[in-house]
Amino acid sequence: MPIISLLEFQFQLQLFTHGLSLCCRFFLLFSLLLSLIRQSSTIGVTYISRLLEIQDRERAPPSVQIAAAYGVLHRLLPSHSSSFEFGIVSKEQCGGDSCFMISNHPSSSGHGAPEILITGVTGVEIMAGLHWYLKYWCGSHISWDKTGGAQLLSVPDSGSFPHVQEAGILIQRPIPWNYYQNAVTSSWQEAIWQKVFRNFNISHLDLKDFFGGPAFLSWSRMGNLHGWGGPLPQSWLDQQLLLQKKILARMYELGMTPVLPAFSGNVPAALKYIFPSAKITRLGNW
Incomplete structure (x- = not known):
């Protein structure tokens, strides 16, 4: 020692x-x-x-993490807060690793109902899933102000969000920890x-x-x-x-x-x- x-x-x-x-x-x-x-x-x-x-x-209880994730969404896209639903899942549901999952919300056909369901092992994974969806399905860009800032003009109006494939999307974290x-x-x-x-x-x-x-x-x-x-x-x-x-x-x-x-x-x-x-x-x- x-x-x-x-x-x-x-x-x-x-x-x-x-x-x-x-x-x-x-x-x-x-x-x-x-x-x-x-x-x-x-x-x-x-x-x-x-x-x-x-x-x-x-770690913070799931309810606290979900509330914090909604807080980020509201600050980023205040007019689209009702378009997404968030949830916490276990690592077992992700195949043993941390992950986020994106799927079409089962109530997406209803007026004013959530359209996209994003779940993750923690609030961080939920936010990673939101970023992934906005980037690859809505063509938006979210970064530091000096590298472009939040470019969200391509995000569609509520009720018009593009649906993902029927089977949904699962993205596993490639490494257990990443340092920021x-x-x-x-x-x-x-x-x-x-x-x-x-x-x-x-x-x-x-x-x-x-x-x-x-x-x-x-x-x-x-x-x-x-x-x-x-x-x-x-x-x-x-x-x-x-x-x-x-x-x-x-x-x-x-x-x-x-x-x-x-x-x-x-x-x-x-x-x-x-x-x-x-x-x-x-x-x-x-």
Whole structure:
């Protein structure tokens, strides 16, 4: 079993106990366990399998995921909300894997009735099914604003949605997990690190020289920058924490698995003076 530094363990433990949600605490523990078991692939697979079983048990109830999926539909196509019906199915119904299924709704002939039925193992699969149907059966495009945004002019009026083949459509996820965005994509958790560092007697002034501007915080986590473009006002840190909680809540509602960055090893320079015997290395230019 590899040995991690006491300081690294303390930082992760502090995060683990500082008021994060159960979901957040679980994945911080997940990252810590990975660091302890990575030398043994057999042990690693066993631990990861157990953690994934826990994650499946703690996933949002189907009713919550379905409601969240309808929320996405309403924001995307508010005038077509009644044209689709969503449902959650088990992996067994998908052949043992995660999947989404699209079929013509049995009540589609009635006026104002749902036309297309989309089911999936989680809310994420349901949304993948909606995207698949709108793309391949309605000729629409949904992406980030800078890559075209939501191009929905080709979506037909309610009551005119194209029917899929009689047998329906089943699309299985080709891999059990896919990861969206990496650890430096977004910058939300500085307010949490602020609380952790203060427990190690790091002052507010010292943190002003540590946290950079919003555009550079992600780079700071890799140890590349300190204080560049900063300092940050406390109001900004507090607002980002509120935003993080909203995003995590929405992810949970859709059946996603949030993975939060754990301690990367980058610390304020003042820590070396507060703990002079600690082994802290200053990185060179890059």
